[in-house]
Each structure stands twice: as structure tokens, then as C-alpha cells.
Amino acid sequence: MKLKTLSALCLAASTMAMTPSVMAWESEDGMHSTSASVALASDYRFRGISFSDNKPAVSGSLDYSHASGLYTGIWMTSNSFEGETNIYAGYGSDIGDTGLSYDLGALRYIFPGNSEFNNNEFYGSLSYSYFTAGLAYDPDWEGNDEAAMYYSLGFEADLGSGFGFFASYGYTDFDSDLEQVVGANSSGYGDWSIGLTKNLVGFDWSLAYIDTDSDGEDIYTTYGGLDKSSADSTVVLSVGKSF
Numbered sequence: 001m002k003l004k005t006l007s008a009l010c011l012a013a014s015t016m017a018m019t020p021s022v023m024a025w026e027s028e029d030g031m032h033s034t035s036a037s038v039a040l041a042s043d044y045r046f047r048g049i050s051f052s053d054n055k056p057a058v059s060g061s062l063d064y065s066h067a068s069g070l071y072t073g074i075w076m077t078s079n080s081f082e083g084e085t086n087i088y089a090g091y092g093s094d095i096g097d098t099g100l101s102y103d104l105g106a107l108r109y110i111f112p113g114n115s116e117f118n119n120n121e122f123y124g125s126l127s128y129s130y131f132t133a134g135l136a137y138d139p140d141w142e143g144n145d146e147a148a149m150y151y152s153l154g155f156e157a158d159l160g161s162g163f164g165f166f167a168s169y170g171y172t173d174f175d176s177d178l179e180q181v182v183g184a185n186s187s188g189y190g191d192w193s194i195g196l197t198k199n200l201v202g203f204d205w206s207l208a209y210i211d212t213d214s215d216g217e218d219i220y221t222t223y224g225g226l227d228k229s230s231a232d233s234t235v236v237l238s239v240g241k242s243f
Contacts, residue, residue: 024243031067036060039204039240044079047150047170048191048212049220050230053080069093071105080226082113090123101127130157147175164197166208189215195236206238 026033037060043050044057051057063073072089090105104124111117119141125134134152141148152170159165173188195208211233220226 033065035063035065036243037240038243039238041236041238043234043236044077045193045210045234045236047172048189048193048210048216048231049226050234051079051081051084052077053227054229054234055080081111081117083111085110085112099128103127130155132156141174149173149175159196162199165195166197167194168192189213189219191216202241204240204242206236206240208236208238210234210236 024033024035039059040056041059042056043054044052044059057078059075059077061073061075063071065071069091070089071092073087075086075088077084086107086109088105088107090103092101092103092105094101102125105122107121107123109117109119109121119138121136121138123134123136125132127133132152132154134150134154136150136152138148138150140146150170150172152168154166154168156164156166169190169192171188171190176187189212191210191212193208193210195206198205212231217228217231220231221228
């Protein structure tokens with residue numbers, strides 16, 4: 001999930017590494033380009049929840065984009081579910097001279113070791129200046145026939161001297177009370193993050209504080225069988241490299 005357009009939406013969704021993909025190859029006419037990145041993080045947090053059992057995780061991405069705004073790619077990471085692969089495609093563009101830009105696409109979550117969790121997500125985002133508002137819809141949340149909507153708001157700013165600042169808030173809203181589905185007495189939960197980025201000695205570094213509300217703990221410890229600490233507040237350090 002590392003293209004510029006897609007990563008804006010995912011800022012409030014996943015903190016693996018704030019590693020932008022840079023153009024590794026471009027065709028002579030400038031119509032086609034590819035990019036790639038690798039990263040190591042002290043924890044893999046997805047929407048505030050640790051999917052790596054509070055342990056380090058490695059990720060990598062490979063992306064293709066067209067000058068028209070079309071893109072596609074693959075992102076993979078190690079985690080406590082024996083690995084995760086995201087395959088995505090979308091379209092992003094500016095809206096005239098308004099300063100606004102948008103991104104629309106679809107993403108497939110694949111868990112090779114736990115295929116029952118495989119699911120699809122459809123996303124969209126609108127960006128202006130430092131801000132990005134996003135919306136993602138999953139008709140079959142983690143394979144249990146429960147629809148979920150994810151609302152997110154992110155902020156990114158260049159602080160100068162190679163430093164960047166980011167902050168985000170997201171809310172996962174299920175279409176019914178999860179007590180009926182997984183035994184957790186909640187219909188949704190919030191997550192948030194705040195952190196700094198820095199390019200140093202040729203690598204992209206990120207330090208983020210991440211947390212969820214108590215409903216997040218309830219949902220994932222009851223349904224997912226995760227340890228309560230998987231939804232506790234934490235600080236995640238990550239380092240990545242773009243190619």
C-alpha cells in the first residue's frame with residue numbers, strides 16, 4: 001500500500017513504515033513507471049491493532065503506475081497470521097486547479113495461512129493541502145459476512161530539515177452490533193496515531209505513537225483471540241528503503 005495516492009488513505013489505517021515508493025523505472029515517453037520499497041518495523045499495526053503479536057515485521061511492495069492516474073501493485077508483510085498480501089488497483093488524479101485530489105480503488109487482503117480471513121475492500125479519499133479524508137468499505141469483514149466501513153482523517157506536513165509530521169484518526173463502523181457476530185459488545189472502535197518521519201543516511205525512518213479505544217480491545221480479544229496488549233497504546237519504530 002505504498003503508492004502516494006493509496007498511502008494517503010492508509011495513513012490512518014496501517015502503520016508499518018512511512019516509506020514512500022519512488023520511481024525506479026520510467027518509460028521514455030513518461031507514460032509508465034514502476035517503484036518498490038522494503039521496510040522493517042518494531043510492530044505491524046493495522047488500524048491500531050497489532051497483527052504481528054507485538055513483534056517486528058518485514059514488508060515489501062512493488063507498484064506500477066500510468067501517467068493517466070491508473071495504478072496497481074502488491075504489498076506483503078510477515079505477521080502473526082503467517083503472512084499477509086495486499087493486491088490493489090485504482091485511479092488517482094487532481095481536480096482541476098482547485099488544489100484537491102482524489103483516489104478511488106479496490107484492495108484484496110490475502111492471508112495465505114488463514115484463508116478464512118481473506119476479504120475485499122473498496123476505498124476512496126479526497127486530499128487538500130495537508131489533509132486527507134478517506135472512506136473504505138468492506139462487505140465481508142475478515143470473512144465473517146459482517147460489513148464494515150472505515151472513516152479516516154489524516155494530516156501530513158513537512159517540518160523542514162528532512163523531518164515530517166503526521167497524525168491520523170480512524171473509526172471502524174460495523175453494520176450491526178458485533179455482540180451478535182463475535183461476542184464483543186460493540187458496533188465499532190476508534191484508533192489514532194501521531195508521529196515523525198525523517199530521511200537519514202539514505203533510509204526513511206518513522207516513529208509513531210498508536211492507540212485504540214476500549215472497544216478495539218474488546219472486539220479483537222473476543223473475536224480474534226489476540227492478547228489484550230495487541231490493542232494497547234504503543235510506540236512503533238520503522239525504517240525503510242525505496243528503490
